[in-house]
Amino acid sequence: xxxxxxxxxxxxxxxxxxxxxxxxxxxxxxxxxxxxxxxxxxxxxxxxxxxxxxxxxxxxxxxxxxxxxxxxxxxxxxxxxxxxxxxxxxxxxxxxxxxxxxxxxxxxxxxxxxxxxxxxxxxxxxxxxxxxxxxxxxxxxxxxxxxxxxxxxxxxxxxxxxxxxxxxxxxxxxxxxxxxxxxxxxxxxxxxxxxxxxxxxxxxxxxxxxxxxxxxxxxxxxxxx
Amino acid sequence: xxxxxxxxxxxxxxxxxxxxxxxxxxxxxxxxxxxxxxxxxxxxxxxxxxxxxxxxxxxxxxxxxxxxxxxxxxxxxxxxxxxxxxxxxxxxxxxxxxxxxxxxxxxxxxxxxxxxxxxxxxxxxxxxxxxxxxxxxxxxxxxxxxxxxxxxxxxxxxxxxxxxxxxxxxxxxxxxxxxxxxxxxxxxxxxxxxxxxxxxxxxxxxxxxxxxxxxxxxxxxxxxxxxxxxxxxxxxxxxxxxxxxxxxxxxxxxxxxxxxxxxxxxxxxxxxxxxxxxxxxxxxxxxxxxxxxxxxxxx
Numbered sequence: 001x002x003x004x005x006x007x008x009x010x011x012x013x014x015x016x017x018x019x020x021x022x023x024x025x026x027x028x029x030x031x032x033x034x035x036x037x038x039x040x041x042x043x044x045x046x047x048x049x050x051x052x053x054x055x056x057x058x059x060x061x062x063x064x065x066x067x068x069x070x071x072x073x074x075x076x077x078x079x080x081x082x083x084x085x086x087x088x089x090x091x092x093x094x095x096x097x098x099x100x101x102x103x104x105x106x107x108x109x110x111x112x113x114x115x116x117x118x119x120x121x122x123x124x125x126x127x128x129x130x131x132x133x134x135x136x137x138x139x140x141x142x143x144x145x146x147x148x149x150x151x152x153x154x155x156x157x158x159x160x161x162x163x164x165x166x167x168x169x170x171x172x173x174x175x176x177x178x179x180x181x182x183x184x185x186x187x188x189x190x191x192x193x194x195x196x197x198x199x200x201x202x203x204x205x206x207x208x209x210x211x212x213x214x215x216x217x218x219x220x221x222x223x224x225x
Numbered sequence: 226x227x228x229x230x231x232x233x234x235x236x237x238x239x240x241x242x243x244x245x246x247x248x249x250x251x252x253x254x255x256x257x258x259x260x261x262x263x264x265x266x267x268x269x270x271x272x273x274x275x276x277x278x279x280x281x282x283x284x285x286x287x288x289x290x291x292x293x294x295x296x297x298x299x300x301x302x303x304x305x306x307x308x309x310x311x312x313x314x315x316x317x318x319x320x321x322x323x324x325x326x327x328x329x330x331x332x333x334x335x336x337x338x339x340x341x342x343x344x345x346x347x348x349x350x351x352x353x354x355x356x357x358x359x360x361x362x363x364x365x366x367x368x369x370x371x372x373x374x375x376x377x378x379x380x381x382x383x384x385x386x387x388x389x390x391x392x393x394x395x396x397x398x399x400x401x402x403x404x405x406x407x408x409x410x411x412x413x414x415x416x417x418x419x420x421x422x423x424x425x426x427x428x429x430x431x432x433x434x435x436x437x438x439x440x441x442x443x444x445x446x447x448x449x450x451x452x453x454x455x456x457x458x459x460x461x462x463x464x465x466x467x468x469x470x471x472x473x474x475x476x477x478x479x480x481x482x483x484x485x486x487x488x489x490x491x492x493x494x495x496x497x498x499x500x501x502x503x504x505x506x507x508x509x510x511x512x513x514x515x516x517x518x519x520x521x522x523x524x
Contacts, residue, residue: 049436051436071440071441072440075435075438075439075440075441076438077438078435078436078437078438079437079438083436083437089429089432089433089436090433091429091430091433093240093241093244093245094240098240102434102437102439103437103438105229105230105233105237106434106437106438106439106443108227108229108230108233109229110229111229111232150437
């Protein structure tokens with residue numbers, strides 16, 4: 001589902017953020033992306049949803065080469081992948097409903113269809129009773145549920161999550177991880193960046209470890225071995 | 226674009242305006258203020274032009290006739306005048322009429338004329354010129370032709386006054402062009418910066434919309450509509466303010482300077498200028514959007 005070949009990325013001419021990164025994630029897999037702060041996790045995710053362009057290398061998402069995409073093609077691609085961030089990235093002056101409905105409005109779906117799908121996905125993440133609240137009226141955990149609902153609403157093949165539980169306590173983190181696990185069990189490929197050791201140990205998955213911009217290890221967590 | 230898209234984009238525009246009501250109001254008032262300054266200047270210029278045009282319409286050539294001009298010569302002279310391409314109208318003023326007019330213009334002082342035995346005033350032909358040929362060189366050519374005709378004593382057309390009038394008019398036009406350009410530039414600058422500020426708080430929204438797969442044109446439409454709305458409403462507000470100012474000015478002029486009636490006429494914008502003013506507001510909104518959105522995307 002995700003194939004990366006010899007990927008290089010730099011921001012300054014002399015500072016290489018990612019170097020010769022190569023890996024493959026099979027369809028339906030759940031992979032942690034881990035490593036110390038500044039290792040290049042966020043940069044790698046940004047490259048995967050085309051918020052950044054690589055210096056060299058290839059990225060294949062569902063068989064399509066991202067690196068050759070035009071701006072319009074990138075916009076269309078993003079409608080088929082769900083992205084979740086640590087800081088939620090919700091539009092503060094739109095209600096929960098409108099935030100989640102955004103992707104479907106962009107697709108031009110009829111209003112009734114949007115209502116049905118938004119309700120269904122909000123029910124899945126357990127926040128359907130806050131439909132007409134604004135993000136700032138919600139707790140951090142609730143905001144993250146809304147962000148996940150937005151990522152899920154168009155039934156994406158891939159979900160990319162950058163430290164989605166970074167700002168949340170243990171209990172909420174467990175609830176959020178349960179949602180991700182459920183979505184993964186339905187066949188969605190997930191790549192989740194985290195440096196939370198507790199998470200890696202409690203929810204055992206395959207781990208892609210990056211260190212100083214290079215792939216250090218790509219294997220199952222120690223507890224599973 | 227699907228019909229659903231149009232509905233969602235209009236709804237997004239409405240939501241943007243409603244959710245950012247204060248900043249929208251500030252933008253509208255700022256744009257309206259800039260337009261009032263521009264409009265007030267233009268109002269002054271337009272009225273001055275109108276007054277000068279009216280004065281220009283009054284420009285005429287008067288041919289004073291010799292006392293011994295024969296009826297036949299007078300008829301020939303009148304026919305000659307009417308045949309000239311520059312001439313719109315010829316009116317014969319007899320010696321008797323001239324005295325009568327003079328008497329009327331003196332009002333109570335007309336008693337001074339009671340002792341007069343002979344009428345000293347000459348008969349004359351008042352020659353009105355066609356519009357567009359009231360320039361000094363044209364008038365000079367016409368008077369040269371008339372002066373050569375028998376029975377003409379003297380020609381008068383306010384030579385010095387006309388020369389001064391046209392030099393003032395030319396100066397005014399050049400000055401107005403400069404001021405208009407400058408004020409327009411200042412207005413564009415203020416409007417684009419105001420719209421830029423009103424978008425500032427929504428930079429992150431643009432990023433989020435791009436992240437969820439919106440194309441740039443889809444993101445731009447609500448901002449474009451919002452800018453056009455701001456421009457249109459601001460121009461209407463500005464017109465309201467300008468009309469109140471005009472109304473107060475007209476009343477003040479009527480109360481204080483009633484004797485100027487007929488000489489100086491203050492008029493509000495004609496319908497065409499009103500429409501152009503609203504279009505200007507909308508155009509400024511568009512321009513502000515283009516400058517701001519380029520900046521917003523660049524960020």
